[in-house]
Amino acid sequence: MRYVQLRAFHYVAICGGFSRAAEHLFLTQPAISDQVRKLEEEYDVLLFNRHKKQVVMTPSGEKLLEITRRLFDNEEQALELLSESRALRSGTLRIVADSAHHLLHILARFRDAYPGVRISVHSGNTDEVINSLYSYEADIGVLGDMPVSRDFESVQLNSTPISAFVASNHPLAQRRSFTFADLAELPLVLRETGSRTRSKLEEAAAAAGYNLQPVIEAEGREAVREIVASGAGVGFVSAAEFGQDARLVRIEIEGAENMTMDEALICLRDRKGGKLVQAFFDIARGLTAAT
Numbered sequence: 437m438r439y440v441q442l443r444a445f446h447y448v449a450i451c452g453g454f455s456r457a458a459e460h461l462f463l464t465q466p467a468i469s470d471q472v473r474k475l476e477e478e479y480d481v482l483l484f485n486r487h488k489k490q491v492v493m494t495p496s497g498e499k500l501l502e503i504t505r506r507l508f509d510n511e512e513q514a515l516e517l518l519s520e521s522r523a524l525r526s527g528t529l530r531i532v533a534d535s536a537h538h539l540l541h542i543l544a545r546f547r548d549a550y551p552g553v554r555i556s557v558h559s560g561n562t563d564e565v566i567n568s569l570y571s572y573e574a575d576i577g578v579l580g581d582m583p584v585s586r587d588f589e590s591v592q593l594n595s596t597p598i599s600a601f602v603a604s605n606h607p608l609a610q611r612r613s614f615t616f617a618d619l620a621e622l623p624l625v626l627r628e629t630g631s632r633t634r635s636k637l638e639e640a641a642a643a644a645g646y647n648l649q650p651v652i653e654a655e656g657r658e659a660v661r662e663i664v665a666s667g668a669g670v671g672f673v674s675a676a677e678f679g680q681d682a683r684l685v686r687i688e689i690e691g692a693e694n695m696t697m698d699e700a701l702i703c704l705r706d707r708k709g710g711k712l713v714q715a716f717f718d719i720a721r722g723l724t725a726a727t
Contacts, residue, residue, distance in 0.1 A: 437475065444471035445483060445497075446504040453491050506706075509572045513710055525552040529712045532558045532568045533578035535657065537677045538593050538699045542720050549719065553712060562632075569704050575713050577702045580632055589708045591701040591720045596675035598637055598695045600687045603667045613688045614670075616646040623669035625660050626650035633657075633697065637672050640695040 447457035448468060458465040476483055483497035493501065533539060536557055543555065560568065566583055568574035582590060600619070602608050608622070619641065626648075627634045641648045651669055654660045657677065664671035665683040674697035678686050689695070701720050703713050 437478065438471075441471045441475040441478075442504055442507065444468045445475055445500065446508055448472060448484065448491065449493055449497060449501045449504070453489075505572045509707070513707070524550055524711055524715060526554075527712050528554045528556065529576065529716060530556050530558075530574045531576045531578065532560045532565050532574040534559070534561060534565060534580065535578070535677050535699070537679055538578055541723060542701075542716065545719050545723065546716055550712075550715065561630075565702075569702070575703060575707060575710065576716060578699060579702065580697055580699050582698075582700055582702070587704055587706075588702045589705050589717070591717055591724060593699045593701055593720065593724060594676050595696050595698045597692055598633060598672055598689065598697060599675050599678065600689055601664060601671050601673060601678065601684050602669075602687065603665050604683055604685050606667055606685075608670070608687070609685045611687050613690050615690045616641045616644045616648075619648055619670065619689070620646045623651040624648060625652045625654060625663050625669040625671045627657070627660055627672075628653060628655045633672055633674065636695050636697070640692055644691060 443461070444457065447460050448454055451457045451460055454465050454468050458468045461468070472483065481496050482494050483500060485492045485494055531539065536559065539557070546553070546555070558574070562579050565577040565579045569577050578593070600614050638648055652663055654663055657673065660671045661681070661684070663669070665681070675686070676697070676699065701717065703717070707713055708717070
């Protein structure tokens with residue numbers, strides 16, 4: 437088994453084809469195909485099913501990819517260690533978050549300290565955050581439902597209550613608070629089933645003896661925000677995610693002491709030593725300790 441063969445396999449797998457892998461590695465497609473073929477022949481294993489122009493990994497290929505992801509990520513970390521000052525001047529940090537609101541103050545401080553580092557931020561639900569970290573497609577994640585696993589290093593960012601909100605010109609905008617009894621009688625705009633915000637709200641209401649039914653169900657936080665801003669009803673969000681929006685007014689919910697949303701910064705433990713990840717976590721810890 438040769439390094440070039442594993443490298444060819446790895447990039448065909450993550451790029452989704454021989455042509456794209458060749459472009460990424462600045463090689464010809466026949467060269468990439470030859471390296472993968474030799475690897476398969478040497479160990480008498482089929483790593484890709486090739487049908488017309490489609491390339492699909494076999495179960496053996498998927499298992500090998502799990503190993504090569506760690507292999508090439510370790511290679512990247514070794515390179516980063518050997519050129520750490522350069523990494524902090526011109527590297528790339530990939531973040532996937534269930535809500536970018538929790539990162540804004542950290543991002544600003546990080547950018548001030550490391551202006552040459554490129555940052556990419558993508559959104560995703562809890563499963564997408566975890567999968568992106570495990571597949572090494574992201575360096576850092578932000579989420580509320582911490583996985584029950586020792587694979588992760590984390591920093592608690594905040595813990596804030598769920599609040600209601602309405603359009604600033606809504607008849608209810610002058611209210612200082614709602615009870616669950618109030619909410620049960622109001623037109624509610626709720627997130628999709630499976631949303632943590634919705635689940636916690638419904639559980640707290642049920643414990644108080646009320647069943648909350650939406651008049652509108654919308655997928656995603658931003659969709660709910662826009663619908664509520666139009667005056668269609670009452671929405672819900674954690675205080676940390678409410679942000680600044682002159683179109684909306686936040687209203688507290690009485691009896692919601694246990695209805696809090698926690699957010700944490702996480703990374704795989706085997707990646708916490710990366711210079712960019714370490715620098716971002718250090719800034720997050722400093723800001724969290726100061727609040």
